[in-house]
Amino acid sequence: MLEILIVGAVSSAIYAMLAVGFTLIFGVARVLNLAHGSFYALGAYGAYWLTSSLKWPLLPAALASIGAVALFGVAVERVFVRPMRSSQLAVLMITLAVALVVEQALFLTFGSEYRNVPGFVDAKVTIGGVDVAGSRLLALAVSVVVIAALWLFIQHTRLGSAILAISQDAQAAQYVGIPSDRIFSVVMGISAGLAAAAGILAGPFLSVQPTMWLLPIVKAFAIVVVGGLGSIPGSIVAALMLGYAETIVAYAASTSWTEIVSVLATLLMLVVRPAGIFGRRAAF
Amino acid sequence: MLRHRLDLAAAAVLVGAMAVLPLVFPSNYLIGVLTVSAIYGIWAVSWDFMSGLTGRENFGHSLFIGVGAYTAGFLNTSFGANPWWSLPAAMVVSVLFALLIGLPTLRLKGPYFALAMLSGSVIMQRLMLIFWEHTGGEEGINGLAPLIRSQLGFYYFVLGTLVATTVVLLALARSHWGLILRAVRGDEATCQAAGINVTFYKIASLVISAACAGAGGAMYAHYQLQVSPQLFAVVTSITIITMVYVGGMGTIYGPVGGAILLVLATELLREFGEWRLMVYSCALILILFFLPTGLVAPLWQRLRGLLRRKGKDPLVPVAADVMEQQA
Numbered sequence: 255m256l257e258i259l260i261v262g263a264v265s266s267a268i269y270a271m272l273a274v275g276f277t278l279i280f281g282v283a284r285v286l287n288l289a290h291g292s293f294y295a296l297g298a299y300g301a302y303w304l305t306s307s308l309k310w311p312l313l314p315a316a317l318a319s320i321g322a323v324a325l326f327g328v329a330v331e332r333v334f335v336r337p338m339r340s341s342q343l344a345v346l347m348i349t350l351a352v353a354l355v356v357e358q359a360l361f362l363t364f365g366s367e368y369r370n371v372p373g374f375v376d377a378k379v380t381i382g383g384v385d386v387a388g389s390r391l392l393a394l395a396v397s398v399v400v401i402a403a404l405w406l407f408i409q410h411t412r413l414g415s416a417i418l419a420i421s422q423d424a425q426a427a428q429y430v431g432i433p434s435d436r437i438f439s440v441v442m443g444i445s446a447g448l449a450a451a452a453g454i455l456a457g458p459f460l461s462v463q464p465t466m467w468l469l470p471i472v473k474a475f476a477i478v479v480v481g482g483l484g485s486i487p488g489s490i491v492a493a494l495m496l497g498y499a500e501t502i503v504a505y506a507a508s509t510s511w512t513e514i515v516s517v518l519a520t521l522l523m524l525v526v527r528p529a530g531i532f533g534r535r536a537a538f
Numbered sequence: 539m540l541r542h543r544l545d546l547a548a549a550a551v552l553v554g555a556m557a558v559l560p561l562v563f564p565s566n567y568l569i570g571v572l573t574v575s576a577i578y579g580i581w582a583v584s585w586d587f588m589s590g591l592t593g594r595e596n597f598g599h600s601l602f603i604g605v606g607a608y609t610a611g612f613l614n615t616s617f618g619a620n621p622w623w624s625l626p627a628a629m630v631v632s633v634l635f636a637l638l639i640g641l642p643t644l645r646l647k648g649p650y651f652a653l654a655m656l657s658g659s660v661i662m663q664r665l666m667l668i669f670w671e672h673t674g675g676e677e678g679i680n681g682l683a684p685l686i687r688s689q690l691g692f693y694y695f696v697l698g699t700l701v702a703t704t705v706v707l708l709a710l711a712r713s714h715w716g717l718i719l720r721a722v723r724g725d726e727a728t729c730q731a732a733g734i735n736v737t738f739y740k741i742a743s744l745v746i747s748a749a750c751a752g753a754g755g756a757m758y759a760h761y762q763l764q765v766s767p768q769l770f771a772v773v774t775s776i777t778i779i780t781m782v783y784v785g786g787m788g789t790i791y792g793p794v795g796g797a798i799l800l801v802l803a804t805e806l807l808r809e810f811g812e813w814r815l816m817v818y819s820c821a822l823i824l825i826l827f828f829l830p831t832g833l834v835a836p837l838w839q840r841l842r843g844l845l846r847r848k849g850k851d852p853l854v855p856v857a858a859d860v861m862e863q864q865a
Contacts, residue, residue, distance in 0.1 A: 286649050286652075286653070288656075334823070337827070338826070342595075342649060343593070343595045344826060344830070346595060346597065346649070346652060347595075347779065347783075347822075347826055348823065348826050350597070350772075350776060351776075351819055351822045351823045351826065352823070354772075354773070354776065354815070354819040354822075355816065355819045355820060355823070358815050358816040358819055359816070361812070362812065362813065362816065468660050468772065469660065469664070471656070471660075472656070472657040472660050472661065475653045475654075475656075475657055476657065479650070479653075483648070510668045510669065513661055513664045513665065513668065514661065514665070516657070516661070517657050517658060517661045520654060520657060521638070521639070521642050521643075521654070524642040524643055524646065524650060524654070525641075525642045528646050528650070
């Protein structure tokens with residue numbers, strides 16, 4: 255029982271980090287970024303490459319990897335997404351094409367084998383008689399801190415209120431002089447950085463290989479549908495629901511069936527309440 | 539009228555060339571490539587009929603292809619059914635999947651349909667690997683019986699199916715029905731205000747599209763004599779969408795040209811080895827930037843214009859012409 259609680263919390267935390275970035279860029283720029291999973295993969299591979307080939311210590315490697323992926327996210331927004339913003343289909347196509355290019359680049363440089371990203375802590379921690387890997391607990395702690403920091407940033411800084419303003423009414427925001435294009439780049443950078451951090455934190459206990467970007471996209475989509483497209487609190491609540499639902503299914507039935515949970519949740523939610531739990535309210 | 543005759547002539551030349559080519563250069567390799575290009579043609583037109591006309595992007599066409607192929611695989615190997623049963627069975631199962639995903643998502647606006655199709659195909663691929671006891675896992679199902687023993691005979695069957703599918707879908711697209719689908723892409727709210735049951739038309743066109751894709755999947759399974767989870771891969775869907783893009787979205791005949799062109803081009807890329815998909819993805823980005831209206835259909839429209847001017851045909855706009863230009 256306690257095991258379910260802890261394992262569920264860890265996967266929820268990783269999901270939340272992924273989904274918050276995905277929903278943030280949609281809420282602000284109305285961009286559905288299918289390359290979001292690539293940022294996650296690139297983060298994990300970046301940390302792997304810096305630690306194993308260049309022998310960097312893990313912490314600077316992780317930070318450098320997050321920074322590089324954030325810059326890459328800004329570049330993707332600038333070069334590929336911005337010229338296509340007029341058409342939803344074009345945005346979906348171009349971000350998917352970017353994701354494929356990233357997958358192929360990873361495949362050509364690192365091959366298709368599974369790679370190991372080192373964890374920050376190797377020790378096992380015993381909580382109430384349950385052994386939990388330290389890296390999982392760290393993932394939980396870091397993602398809670400990061401999401402809380404993001405929340406404070408959006409609610410209490412000038413840049414944060416600009417982001418908030420654009421997501422509420424993009425046109426009105428432009429009228430009062432908010433440079434929306436620049437804000438989009440910033441948000442894309444934040445979103446990419448969050449995904450990269452999730453990849454690094456999940457790396458030690460998940461498989462790191464070129465096609466790892468696909469499932470996160472599916473999970474992020476399910477979470478965002480359940481929580482309501484563009485709503486950050488919604489995606490946090492939905493991430494908790496999906497994380498626990500999958501863990502419970504894994505323990506009660508078998509791990510084979512966990513993959514179906516997200517798709518079933520998506521379809522059910524679209525039938526019952528398409529706006530999502532927190533949809534139709536203010537975006538944040 | 540001339541417009542029609544020119545179109546017919548071009549179609550006849552293309553089909554004739556496709557039919558005669560393996561007789562002139564009798565090689566199994568060439569027949570194989572042409573068969574694959576015809577199957578991709580079926581997939582591309584069926585994608586275009588739903589997504590090109592209504593503007594609802596389907597990012598998981600591979601779902602229908604894979605489902606059709608696996609239906610064929612199970613029927614043929616586990617139940618020992620006659621291979622010809624695969625085609626109708628694959629169509630039925632694909633249609634069921636189309637309803638399962640289409641009914642919840644297509645009544646909504648927004649990107650739900652595109653993403654739900656993508657998720658559906660990803661999860662189906664995972665399930666094929668997870669339940670490997672039943673599906674054969676990475677290996678898939680082997681030892682399917684061919685539909686027609688002779689390779690050339692099978693090629694002509696696939697080519698015939700491609701022509702029939704294209705003709706039927708083109709006729710539908712130029713009919714009242716197609717007009718409604720295009721109108722849905724233009725302005726859904728106005729269509730609803732005009733009393734059109736928008737959701738019905740969208741789901742019906744998805745069902746038609748899925749049936750064609752499923753049949754194509756079954757043919758592919760009986761051509762390869764095996765099915766593998768790779769059929770569900772996102773790359774399969776993207777390849778098809780790229781073909782439609784190259785062909786010219788919403789023109790129905792364009793994607794057939796795009797499919798044949800790209801399958802032949804892919805064969806030329808063979809020497810790139812594992813760089814092939816990289817080249818392909820980069821090409822896709824370049825196409826999105828520099829050829830947003832496609833290549834095949836716009837080229838043909840320009841060529842037809844030139845030919846028509848030579849024939850001194852008075853330029854009377856035909857309804858279908860106007861529709862095509864908007865497409």
